[in-house]
Amino acid sequence: MVAASPVEQQVWQLLAEVPDPEIPILNVIELGVVRYVRDEHERGIAVGVSPTYTGCPATEVIQSSIKARLHEAGFATVRVDQVLAPPWTSDWLADSARDKLREYGIAPPAESVDSPRRLFGEPTVQCPRCSSRQTQRVSEFASTPCKALYRCTSCLEPFEYFKCI
Amino acid sequence: MSAAAAKHQPVAPEVCRRYALTVGDTSLILAQRLGEWVGHAPALEEDLALANIGLDMLGQARHLLTYAAELQGGDSSEDDLAFLRDPQDFLNLSLVEQPNVDFGHTLVRQFLVDAWQLELFERLQQSGEAKFAELAAKAIKETRYHFRFSSGWLVRLGDGTEESHRRVQSALDALWRFTHEMFVASPAEVDAIALGIAPDPASFAAGWSSRVDEVLQEATLTRPADVAYAWHGKRGQHSEHLSRLLAEMQFMQRTYPGAQW
Numbered sequence: 196m197v198a199a200s201p202v203e204q205q206v207w208q209l210l211a212e213v214p215d216p217e218i219p220i221l222n223v224i225e226l227g228v229v230r231y232v233r234d235e236h237e238r239g240i241a242v243g244v245s246p247t248y249t250g251c252p253a254t255e256v257i258q259s260s261i262k263a264r265l266h267e268a269g270f271a272t273v274r275v276d277q278v279l280a281p282p283w284t285s286d287w288l289a290d291s292a293r294d295k296l297r298e299y300g301i302a303p304p305a306e307s308v309d310s311p312r313r314l315f316g317e318p319t320v321q322c323p324r325c326s327s328r329q330t331q332r333v334s335e336f337a338s339t340p341c342k343a344l345y346r347c348t349s350c351l352e353p354f355e356y357f358k359c360i
Numbered sequence: 361m362s363a364a365a366a367k368h369q370p371v372a373p374e375v376c377r378r379y380a381l382t383v384g385d386t387s388l389i390l391a392q393r394l395g396e397w398v399g400h401a402p403a404l405e406e407d408l409a410l411a412n413i414g415l416d417m418l419g420q421a422r423h424l425l426t427y428a429a430e431l432q433g434g435d436s437s438e439d440d441l442a443f444l445r446d447p448q449d450f451l452n453l454s455l456v457e458q459p460n461v462d463f464g465h466t467l468v469r470q471f472l473v474d475a476w477q478l479e480l481f482e483r484l485q486q487s488g489e490a491k492f493a494e495l496a497a498k499a500i501k502e503t504r505y506h507f508r509f510s511s512g513w514l515v516r517l518g519d520g521t522e523e524s525h526r527r528v529q530s531a532l533d534a535l536w537r538f539t540h541e542m543f544v545a546s547p548a549e550v551d552a553i554a555l556g557i558a559p560d561p562a563s564f565a566a567g568w569s570s571r572v573d574e575v576l577q578e579a580t581l582t583r584p585a586d587v588a589y590a591w592h593g594k595r596g597q598h599s600e601h602l603s604r605l606l607a608e609m610q611f612m613q614r615t616y617p618g619a620q621w
Contacts, residue, residue: 248416249420251415279495280494283498334405336509358505
């Protein structure tokens with residue numbers, strides 16, 4: 196792998212300022228959707244982005260926010276490529292994202308997608324508010340495609356869980 | 361390049377286009393049906409679930425219809441294909457255009473399609489055409505989740521009350537006749553199979569059957585008898601339900617061509 200040029204490093208830093216529109220405490224790098232940044236010189240900057248879910252409406256907002264942030268920083272020509280393969284997985288969330296999600300009231304994915312334990316039923320999801328493991332799934336789907344709805348039977352609060360996929 | 365490969369070149373874009381519509385239209389029409397539930401489902405959680413599954417299906421359709429529009433050339437787009445085609449040009453499975461009726465019908469239809477999509481996407485990942493292989497690798501992760509949801513509900517309804525059992529069994533009896541089409545290749549599929557672009561749907565039958573039987577047994581439901589094949593949605597021959605669905609879905613673009621947000 197070729198080391199990032201100073202220009203590419205600058206772009207990576209700018210991308211860290213682009214929030215996910217649905218979970219704005221995470222930036223697009225922490226969300227794990229930025230696949231590459233390439234300085235193509237006279238042809239401008241190319242950024243490869245993977246959609247989290249095939250139909251996620253945030254995908255287009257992310258693409259336009261990336262362009263807007265880079266234009267603002269003086270990059271005139273920016274291209275965002277949609278990268279489908281390999282498919283995005285919740286394993287690509289940055290470690291820092293997990294703590295941020297918890298602070299925000301969303302339980303991070305409970306285990307790796309490749310974990311052999313996945314063969315043995317549901318993982319235990321910890322309440323992001325009181326850390327209790329006494330939680331129940333209310334619904335497999337929630338306010339955005341990437342989350343499920345849970346409730347805590349200790350503190351009785353409902354919360355969202357970032358699905359393993 | 362060999363003579364044979366060179367000869368294939370002008371044929372393949374059209375084969376890919378028709379196969380993209382075959383798979384994509386099934387996702388698109390089911391997405392529209394699921395969207396009809398928004399604001400009407402029995403509970404908020406199920407409203408969200410059906411909308412989210414519909415959104416995933418719409419995502420699959422958008423990738424495939426965008427690809428089909430590219431292959432078609434000119435200035436056509438995914439929107440033209442979704443909003444300006446006539447019913448006979450849609451190549452979806454007849455099953456997905458069947459009306460929602462009630463929550464039981466909707467869940468049975470979803471369950472039968474989810475089990476079929478698992479077989480399809482598992483094999484389509486090996487497609488000789490990268491666009492299909494990439495989409496299948498992405499979509500199968502979502503489909504596994506859909507199947508968990510729909511099979512869970514089938515067990516709850518089938519092995520639930522007398523009323524829920526009766527309704528879901530009658531939905532199964534009504535929809536079973538549309539399943540045979542899932543395993544018989546249409547002309548568009550035959551061409552794509554010959555070029556290594558598509559898997560043969562006949563190869564889905566055994567896996568689909570055992571998956572479906574396992575859940576039906578747990579749900580205390582009876583598998584209906586197979587009926588003679590009489591549905592040809594994948595050939596563009598549709599039930600009247602598709603026309604009504606499209607009348608609603610296409611109304612805005614047909615009435616105000618080129619209208620934008």
